[in-house]
Amino acid sequence: MTATVRFVGSGDSFGSGGRFQTCILADAAGTRFTMDFGTSSMIALRQQGIDPNSIDVILLTHLHGDHCGGVPFLLMDAMLGSKRDRPLTVAGPRDLRYRMFLIAEALFPGMHVMKPKFPLDWIELEPGEPTQVGDILVTARSVKHTWQTNPTALRAEIGGKVICYTGDGEFGEEMALAAKGADLLVSECYFYEKPVRWHLNYPDLVAHKADFGAKRIILTHMSREMLAHADEVPEECAYDGMVVRI
Numbered sequence: 001m002t003a004t005v006r007f008v009g010s011g012d013s014f015g016s017g018g019r020f021q022t023c024i025l026a027d028a029a030g031t032r033f034t035m036d037f038g039t040s041s042m043i044a045l046r047q048q049g050i051d052p053n054s055i056d057v058i059l060l061t062h063l064h065g066d067h068c069g070g071v072p073f074l075l076m077d078a079m080l081g082s083k084r085d086r087p088l089t090v091a092g093p094r095d096l097r098y099r100m101f102l103i104a105e106a107l108f109p110g111m112h113v114m115k116p117k118f119p120l121d122w123i124e125l126e127p128g129e130p131t132q133v134g135d136i137l138v139t140a141r142s143v144k145h146t147w148q149t150n151p152t153a154l155r156a157e158i159g160g161k162v163i164c165y166t167g168d169g170e171f172g173e174e175m176a177l178a179a180k181g182a183d184l185l186v187s188e189c190y191f192y193e194k195p196v197r198w199h200l201n202y203p204d205l206v207a208h209k210a211d212f213g214a215k216r217i218i219l220t221h222m223s224r225e226m227l228a229h230a231d232e233v234p235e236e237c238a239y240d241g242m243v244v245r246i
């Protein structure tokens with residue numbers, strides 16, 4: 001069965017290249033899910049003509065705003081603007097529910113008094129333990145990134161396909177396990193030359209390609225410095241609105 005993956009947002013945290021923050025939308029075996037949902041993701045979805053209420057599941061790698069900050073906006077729209085009735089599941093790292101509550105209250109003070117009229121589930125993923133999230137078997141793996149964000153890489157298995165997203169983080173064995181043999185590895189590629197801690201940079205990616213053993217790799221979350229080299233590297237580089245079939 002074919003899965004479709006759309007890079008709704010392929011940018012870094014800072015709008016480099018005029019790109020939207022991370023949001024990778026996948027359609028597989030009748031489920032529509034995203035891997036991450038950055039603060040700009042509602043705008044990106046609308047610009048690309050995708051109804052946020054068509055998303056069944058949101059998977060989050062870690063608790064930096066460029067990866068999870070759009071969720072309160074989606075929930076507010078679902079409760080107030082578009083009156084969602086379809087169920088929604090949000091799955092992500094340890095302390096997800098409480099931390100998203102804090103983020104939502106910071107962005108929309110008083111939001112906690114609103115109760116969704118649609119079924120809303122929160123699932124906290126224990127690193128290393130495959131967890132069924134709807135029809136998706138999700139395994140989170142701890143990665144080396146800002147520890148306060150409870151950072152993970154995510155492996156999603158559905159309809160016979162495996163999609164991995166590294167999230168933000170340095171290369172490590174856990175990240176390699178998440179990616180092992182994936183049909184599609186979406187890999188952070190933050191800097192081209194400059195070594196930056198707690199991120200995956202181009203030289204690391206090249207050095208560890210064999211460790212990942214993925215069938216296809218697409219680079220994302222590129223800084224301005226990396227974007228300047230995106231046309232020169234042999235790897236596929238994501239752009240906003242890019243659609244691939246795997």
Ligand SMILES: [Zn+2]
Pocket residue numbers: 012013064066067168221
């Ligand atoms: Zn990031």
Ligand SMILES: [Zn+2]
Pocket residue numbers: 062064145149168
């Ligand atoms: Zn991050």
